Amino acid sequence: MSSAAETIAIEASSAFGILKTLSNDERSFALQAIHDGLKAHKDEILKANRVDLENAIKNELSSSLIKRLNLEDKGKFDSMLQGILDVANLEDPVGKITLARKLDDGLNLYRITAPIGTLLIIFESRPEVIANITALAIKSGNSAILKGGKESYQTFRAMSSVISNILAEKTKVPSHAIQLIESRSEVSDLLNQDKYIDLVIPRGSNELVRNIKNSTKIPVLGHADGICSIYVDEEFDLNKAIKIIIDSKTNYPAGCNAVEQILINSKVSKNQINSIIKSLVDAKVIVHVTDEIKNDILEFKDETYIQSVEDDSFDKEYLSFEIAVTLIDNVDKAIQHINYHSSKHTDCIITENKETANKFLKGIDSAGVYWNCSTRFADGFRYGFGTEVGISTNKIHARGPVGLEGLMSYQYQLKGNGHIVSEYVGAGGSKTFVHEDLEY
Amino acid sequence: MSSAAETIAIEASSAFGILKTLSNDERSFALQAIHDGLKAHKDEILKANRVDLENAIKNELSSSLIKRLNLEDKGKFDSMLQGILDVANLEDPVGKITLARKLDDGLNLYRITAPIGTLLIIFESRPEVIANITALAIKSGNSAILKGGKESYQTFRAMSSVISNILAEKTKVPSHAIQLIESRSEVSDLLNQDKYIDLVIPRGSNELVRNIKNSTKIPVLGHADGICSIYVDEEFDLNKAIKIIIDSKTNYPAGCNAVEQILINSKVSKNQINSIIKSLVDAKVIVHVTDEIKNDILEFKDETYIQSVEDDSFDKEYLSFEIAVTLIDNVDKAIQHINYHSSKHTDCIITENKETANKFLKGIDSAGVYWNCSTRFADGFRYGFGTEVGISTNKIHARGPVGLEGLMSYQYQLKGNGHIVSEYVGAGGSKTFVHEDLEY
Known part of the structure; x- marks a missing residue:
């Protein structure tokens, strides 16, 4: 029997299978729809946010944390909405050709940018981050499992419910492409789902990042220290x-x-x-x-x-x-x-x-x-990446400030017409490869 | 006190610090010198190889394995030497600009390809592989710790000793940039040296790859299955x-x-x-x-x-x-x-x-x-990569057949003239960024 975490991961992974096939227009349309939905449900989201704020005050959280929780602070809600549209309007990161090579007559190789797959993103309590991450994931064709800080629980839940409904009702993006999980215990189970989850992105304290790096075989994008x-x-x-x-x-x-x-x-x-x-x-x-x-x-x-x-x-x-x-x-x-x-x-x-x-x-x-x-x-916005997924001190894959590119992988497409290797030298035949770079 | 494995890893990592600063000419010259050295010591290497072959026959290894061990088979030695020169003549993978952007007047950002660091490469018994891997590592500016199959032990040892001497006597590449280790127990200790080793590349059976993936926090480039x-x-x-x-x-x-x-x-x-x-x-x-x-x-x-x-x-x-x-x-x-x-x-x-x-x-x-x-x-040579480091089923970093590019990372260079962030919007100031892509 599947565990709860395994079910979530399988659903995310199979939603990715569909998300991967959508066009940039379909993905960007979904972001527009999420924008409209969050805007239309502003009142109920802010109401949920006020519950989080009341709890924060009751629990005597620091004033700086309370300020970060507050979605009504300084036009934060509107700039969150604008952020979704900004991501929608970024250049499509999917399907860019980065290599094109004729291997032989009628046999052409292409390297094409493609989404990575299923992301597990763990972040802190700023409630607007959920909109930003949702936008980045959908735009890049990746499905995402989200876990936010518990202080913003009510706000996250309200926003996540709007996002799920909008995706299911108005878009081609499967609603399981974006899933919010609620308990910390689910996180540790999800960190074992290396069969279905391709990358973990922790956005929080160094200790959080270090703990996650130590407890999963899934690649982790982030930095534990900034010395x-x-x-x-x-x-x-x-x-x-x-x-x-x-x-x-x-x-x-x-x-x-x-x-x-x-x-x-x-x-x-x-x-x-x-x-x-x-x-x-x-x-x-x-x-x-x-x-x-x-x-x-x-x-x-x-x-x-x-x-x-x-x-x-x-x-x-x-x-x-x-x-x-x-x-x-x-x-x-x-x-x-x-x-x-x-x-x-x-x-x-x-x-x-x-x-x-x-x-x-x-x-x-x-x-x-x-x-x-x-x-x-050293910052994605200052580098002009439009957005920042995080800063990586890894030495493979994405390094330094990471923009949308860090959520991308690539695939090789090979198009032939009945070509087989046994006709070529080294595999039993006598034909040789052309290896001529093509314009793209 | 450092363990033997830690000492090896620290030496490799500090050799990388020097190797990283060498020019393409200096790295390619080292390959030429290794080529010449192996050629000059052909007799003693083949003598060592014959000891491996005798042991293989004594231990009743399969005829296909014995054939693979035999460095005198079908001009294998000469094509191994030629392979080193082929790698030396590849385009320099280091220092290529892949992004150039003006952030503001006098403040320019460059993304430059750079070697990853220290590699741990575990491979099987074909003795010529050690020359190929050495060439790839030095050409790409990475240091490498090598562990070959025990059946080729005498051959590896003879070749490795020639390579070390040549590096120390004739080149600017530190001899610790290429280290051969001999026992399996050292491998498991090395897999714990994630502070110093940046990437593990196993080239062997699926079981080997799976075992390594399960026993290290260091990223592993390879595939456990080809379904x-x-x-x-x-x-x-x-x-x-x-x-x-x-x-x-x-x-x-x-x-x-x-x-x-x-x-x-x-x-x-x-x-x-x-x-x-x-x-x-x-x-x-x-x-x-x-x-x-x-x-x-x-x-x-x-x-x-x-x-x-x-x-x-x-x-x-x-x-x-x-x-x-x-x-x-x-x-x-x-x-x-x-x-x-x-x-x-x-x-x-x-x-x-x-x-x-x-x-x-x-x-x-x-x-x-x-x-x-x-x-x-699906093969690096057929794709025209000149060489193949392995085939990766990872979804981050290198994917599919991996050529020299898979041994590369990148760095961001930012060149200013006293620029500070507190003068820019978002960090206390009023200046805005230009974010204009530069020709390169």
Whole structure:
């Protein structure tokens, strides 16, 4: 007998079989219909949202969390609706030819973009995310099983019910293409459904991502850590360095693309090192420095903001107004240090020397390698992807900020006219392959 | 303290850090040097190979295995050497720009192909494979830890020692970029080194692949099963069908791209179904048929070659002169059947109706979707990839026959001049992004 999770996964997988065959118009029409449906049911969705808010207040959740839950905050509902249309209007990611090759007369090979299959997407409590993910999944031809944070349960449920009804009544997209699951125990069962689920996308805390990576054989798209570094070269512009470091650390310290450690070339002058560290202290950042910096370089004392590095200071994601700083001999050592300690998310060099910059860009093994700009640019919207599915520190499949492309795979189509291999060399015959690239 | 496996993995990973920075000329020069070195040491390698052969004979291994071990067989040594030069002469896969975008004045984003990192490659006993894999790894800028079948141990060891010495003495490629490991126990320890190893590529039996997939968190590129199907539509050409089915089944039944099941549209005439099944029997293929075919359609009896389908006949990789045949109502049912039962490797439709073909090509969720040609074309050399790393049934990263591209990832390079996010909308400022694609 199938478990509940297996049933959900089988239904999602078989809905994918139908979704995969729909045209871009049919998929985009479904998004328009969902948009219209959510708009028409705005009142009941906001009513459900108010129940979540009341529960949140009753349970004394933090004010920032309550703010995130609130779908009436600052036109959030309308921008959620607009987001669905924006995704509908993106270029069709399905069926793009990426290789076309004549193997022999009448035997042509094509590589075509295709959806991956069934996605399991686990996200936090911002209720508008469900609309965004639904839109991305349908647009890309993937079916999705969704699990949202329990704080937004009533809102998710109301929206999901509208979405299911709309899909079933007005569109060619099977309603099981988008399924909301409600309990955490179902998630752990679903993580075992590697026969039917092709990719897990967790959008939440690092701990959530790490736990999921440790408990499934299904590929996981995401990042458990964002340990980003900035290396300040000896040939650098102090103003740029301070501007970039302060932005990278303080613009949004909880972001995975915030900088966590600074490596300063040991030939940089004491004065300049003092200026860099002072600017961090002035921005109320706790700076963990090495003994060398503390004893031989720092010309000021500040017992609150200047602290010593700890054993794990260079393997740590502070996610707050804290940072680690050390000196390093040269760019080669900086590359080694970063390749060893960083989480391969985004790392930056500050230098005016192009050759040194190129060495760094070539040597660093991270999803993002930056020159003279803030690590905070590592973001799908800033990259112009229209949307962001997540940021990946994986080294296979999608890497860095992931747009709609990250939800795509490809297939090889081979079109012949009775061609068989035993007529070709290597398989018993004498015919040879043409292997001529075709225009596409 | 590091385990032996951890030490190997750390050394490979740090060798990758250097290999990643080398130019195509430096990598290709290393291949030329390996070619020259293996050529110069031909005598001692063949001597080691003879020890393996003697052991194989002593251990009464099969004659086909002994033939595979023999590096003196049919100019195998020379074609192995030529293979290294062929890989050296392939286009450089590293550093290709695949996206270039102006984010704002002076702030440009580039997506650049880059090697994945450290590969663990587990392969069988054909001794020439070690040269091929070494060439592919170095050309693509990846470091590799290699484990070959124990039957070729002496040959592998002799070749590996030549390769290490050549790398250390004559090239910029660190010798730890290619490491041979010798015991199976090291493999299981290495499968735990997910911090340092980025991709496992098993090239061997399905059981090996399945075991590895079940015992590591590292992504595995490969296929555990090759359950390929052919669907014969009602509007079809009988001669083409028979030709393609016989080739797909009998050209090399042990191949993962051999067909394992035939679905015949139930509107196909009894005569034609008889012809198809008769042609299989004539080719000495055991045909497992449904009761419907056996009782109502077959006009001949053959107790050796005509057998009944079993419970698992449509979920099974025969890998031999055996096949399962059933009738199916229409192309939609065929698509459903295949998406449920196939291993998403390669599936084919035989039809003269273009619309039906397109429905099938669009609906089937496999790496290869074929129209009127043998499933045996699913192969990197036949696709013109110059080389084949393996065939993947994964749905993320590389899919189908995998060439050098499958060993590549990418990185985002962002080049600015003091740009910070807090000056842009959404992060506290008022500047907007340009997002203009650049020529490349």
